Amino acid sequence: MDSARADALAARSHLATQGWISRQCESFRHLPPPVAEVWLGDEAGPQGRGCEAHPLAGAGWTLHPVGSTPQGRVDARWLDAGDAVQRAELLVDLPAPGQGDAAPFAWAHRALCRHGLRLRIGGAPGAQRIPGETVWLQLRHQPRTAVEAPLLVIDVQAGVQCVLVETHEREPLHCQRGIVQNLQVHLRLGVGATLTHLRLAMPGAGDRLAHHVHARLGRGARYDQALIAAGSGYHLQRNVIALEAERSAARTASVLFAAGSALEQQLQVAHAAARTTSAVEALVLASGAARAVVNAHSRIAPGAEDAAVRQRLSGIPTGGQPRLVLRPHLEIHHDRVQAAHGATWGALPEDALFLARQRGLDERTARGLIVEGMATAVLQRCLDGPGLLQPLAVDALLARAVAGHLAAAQETGHE
Amino acid sequence: MPDWKEPIVNDEQTLLQVNDLRVDVGERNVLKSISLDVAAGALVVLMGANGSGKSTLGLTLAGHPRYRVVGGRARFAGQDLLALAPEARARAGLFVSLQAPPEIPGVKNNLFIRTALNAVREARGEAPLDAFDFLGSAREAAARLGLPESLLGRPVNDGFSGGERKRNELLQLALLQPRLALLDEIDSGLDVDGGRAVVQLVQDLRAKGTAFIVVSHYLHLIESLAPDAVLRLDQGCIAERGDAGLARELARTGFAAATEAVEG
Numbered sequence: 001m002d003s004a005r006a007d008a009l010a011a012r013s014h015l016a017t018q019g020w021i022s023r024q025c026e027s028f029r030h031l032p033p034p035v036a037e038v039w040l041g042d043e044a045g046p047q048g049r050g051c052e053a054h055p056l057a058g059a060g061w062t063l064h065p066v067g068s069t070p071q072g073r074v075d076a077r078w079l080d081a082g083d084a085v086q087r088a089e090l091l092v093d094l095p096a097p098g099q100g101d102a103a104p105f106a107w108a109h110r111a112l113c114r115h116g117l118r119l120r121i122g123g124a125p126g127a128q129r130i131p132g133e134t135v136w137l138q139l140r141h142q143p144r145t146a147v148e149a150p151l152l153v154i155d156v157q158a159g160v161q162c163v164l165v166e167t168h169e170r171e172p173l174h175c176q177r178g179i180v181q182n183l184q185v186h187l188r189l190g191v192g193a194t195l196t197h198l199r200l201a202m203p204g205a206g207d208r209l210a211h212h213v214h215a216r217l218g219r220g221a222r223y224d225q226a227l228i229a230a231g232s233g234y235h236l237q238r239n240v241i242a243l244e245a246e247r248s249a250a251r252t253a254s255v256l257f258a259a260g261s262a263l264e265q266q267l268q269v270a271h272a273a274a275r276t277t278s279a280v281e282a283l284v285l286a287s288g289a290a291r292a293v294v295n296a297h298s299r300i301a302p303g304a305e306d307a308a309v310r311q312r313l314s315g316i317p318t319g320g321q322p323r324l325v326l327r328p329h330l331e332i333h334h335d336r337v338q339a340a341h342g343a344t345w346g347a348l349p350e351d352a353l354f355l356a357r358q359r360g361l362d363e364r365t366a367r368g369l370i371v372e373g374m375a376t377a378v379l380q381r382c383l384d385g386p387g388l389l390q391p392l393a394v395d396a397l398l399a400r401a402v403a404g405h406l407a408a409a410q411e412t413g414h415e
Numbered sequence: 416m417p418d419w420k421e422p423i424v425n426d427e428q429t430l431l432q433v434n435d436l437r438v439d440v441g442e443r444n445v446l447k448s449i450s451l452d453v454a455a456g457a458l459v460v461l462m463g464a465n466g467s468g469k470s471t472l473g474l475t476l477a478g479h480p481r482y483r484v485v486g487g488r489a490r491f492a493g494q495d496l497l498a499l500a501p502e503a504r505a506r507a508g509l510f511v512s513l514q515a516p517p518e519i520p521g522v523k524n525n526l527f528i529r530t531a532l533n534a535v536r537e538a539r540g541e542a543p544l545d546a547f548d549f550l551g552s553a554r555e556a557a558a559r560l561g562l563p564e565s566l567l568g569r570p571v572n573d574g575f576s577g578g579e580r581k582r583n584e585l586l587q588l589a590l591l592q593p594r595l596a597l598l599d600e601i602d603s604g605l606d607v608d609g610g611r612a613v614v615q616l617v618q619d620l621r622a623k624g625t626a627f628i629v630v631s632h633y634l635h636l637i638e639s640l641a642p643d644a645v646l647r648l649d650q651g652c653i654a655e656r657g658d659a660g661l662a663r664e665l666a667r668t669g670f671a672a673a674t675e676a677v678e679g
Contacts, residue, residue, distance in 0.1 A: 355513065358505055373571075
């Protein structure tokens with residue numbers, strides 16, 4: 001047996017020994033994930049068979065330069081985790097799955113991972129680098145198989161600025177069934193690097209997804225993530241951000257749509273160094289019998305002098321009787337810090353809705369415009385204004401997502 | 416208490432007819448009995464002490480869900496106004512400027528106004544305006560009203576000063592060109608130039624046939640508008656009816672004295 005297969009089997013064995021996530025587990029108790037067999041491809045039934053994408057179908061990761069990013073700035077390696085040498089290269093330097101609440105997902109990933117992509121951004125030799133230049137990239141992912149565990153590793157080198165658009169598209173032509181996807185993303189930002197990361201995850205209704213993003217930031221590095229995601233059979237978006245070096249900063253902004261579906265976002269930020277800052281914001285729209293959860297947990301470690309934390313979670317029921325759980329948590333172990341957090345749950349602003357209708361907009365259009373505006377405002381706060389949203393056509397995408405959500409909400413309301 | 420049911424302008428083209436309108440807000444009966452007629456192109460000024468029901472009348476006619484009609488009728492351009500949804504009232508040509516226009520975060524002002532304008536144009540059987548044509552008209556109107564052009568690209572009323580919000584209401588009025596506009600203290604928060612812009616816009620629109628109900632406490636503006644009638648509201652009823660002379664009298668004596676005189 002080769003070492004790649006042995007490693008995968010060892011992970012499977014470890015998972016069998018340790019067990020899956022308990023239904024009482026604090027991090028997952030509001031929306032327990034499907035059992036281990038689902039993520040390992042062992043689920044009974046036709047799932048997983050006959051859904052393999054054709055190699056030339058554009059499945060897996062595809063990388064698209066945006067604008068005029070010069071050649072040589074991005075080093076991309078597509079690696080086969082079934083090959084011992086390539087697997088070693090793929091997993092090198094990555095942390096072991098560990099023992100945390102979400103560790104079973106990581107072990108399941110190790111057991112099933114077949115392919116991965118490693119990106120090194122800013123790869124040009126130092127002398128050829130242009131200070132202040134921004135690398136623009138688009139990364140698309142389409143499922144290769146009905147059950148998969150893709151991997152993405154990105155190193156943004158010191159001083160490099162990068163804008164990355166990561167889209168998860170669902171092309172149902174080759175497979176009409178729901179897919180299962182356990183994605184692990186590891187981001188490492190060097191000293192003074194910045195990564196602006198726009199993520200789109202709009203799965204099919206029956207899909208079961210778990211996306212785990214782990215980010216580690218060097219001194220003075222900045223990570224901004226804007227996420228647009230829709231619910232499905234089960235959909236977890238989990239960010240674990242480690243601010244390990246002084247003056248590192250992270251912001252996340254999420255717009256989440258759950259129309260009769262399940263969607264959870266977990267946001268964990270660890271402030272381990274002085275003068276680190278983080279801001280977490282989420283807007284959840286939920287309708288029908290949706291179950292939507294946002295769990296934010298920010299920890300300020302002893303000695304993290306002048307750290308600043310902000311959490312702002314908002315939920316708006318748009319029809320039916322959704323179950324919406326917003327949980328802002330702060331854990332502070334140092335005196336001299338700034339921290340603010342809050343959660344609001346309520347209807348659309350009545351006065352704004354009336355103003356729009358008084359000007360002639362029908363209620364559906366008015367609601368759509370207001371919701372879209374709220375979502376845009378959330379993303380703009382993370383991305384410092386509209387500058388990035390327009391060239392990346394995020395406004396059009398958001399408009400479609402809002403319209404789709406409200407249409408689904410209305411259908412639910414009529415049932 | 417007297418109530419006034421004569422038409423404001425003796426004109427066969429009555430645009431708005433309100434009969435014995437009674438309105439509750441929460442548990443409180445705010446409008447006890449309001450009757451008035453407004454003809455096309457007429458200008459009526461509503462005056463009255465705080466809490467007399469001026470804003471309630473406007474928001475009720477506009478269809479605000481917090482204002483519950485418990486009696487009476489209102490017809491607008493031949494339709495049962497109270498049976499219409501707020502947007503249908505707007506599309507029929509009723510515009511109500513709000514005393515405190517709310518902000519709509521993230522929604523660009525020009526997109527908002529263009530969407531509204533096209534909804535109204537569609538109801539009138541007119542072709543929608545594309546972004547280019549709309550922006551030309553909006554810039555021109557904004558310049559006339561003293562509204563900085565940059566505010567067209569900002570979210571609706573987000574970070575606007577009080578005066579900018581009122582000018583933004585005027586911009587919407589100028590572009591929508593309704594059949595009847597109810598302006599609720601449109602002059603409050605406006606500077607001298609803003610006041611002039613109100614008068615000019617009202618005159619321009621009246622020349623095109625728009626009728627106005629103007630709520631104001633300021634005699635200078637009222638006189639500049641040359642109203643056809645001035646009504647004084649008191650405790651949810653129309654207590655007095657007159658011309659600009661009534662406005663001058665109220666400005667001199669105050670609302671309390673006027674109430675005592677009527678009751679005495």
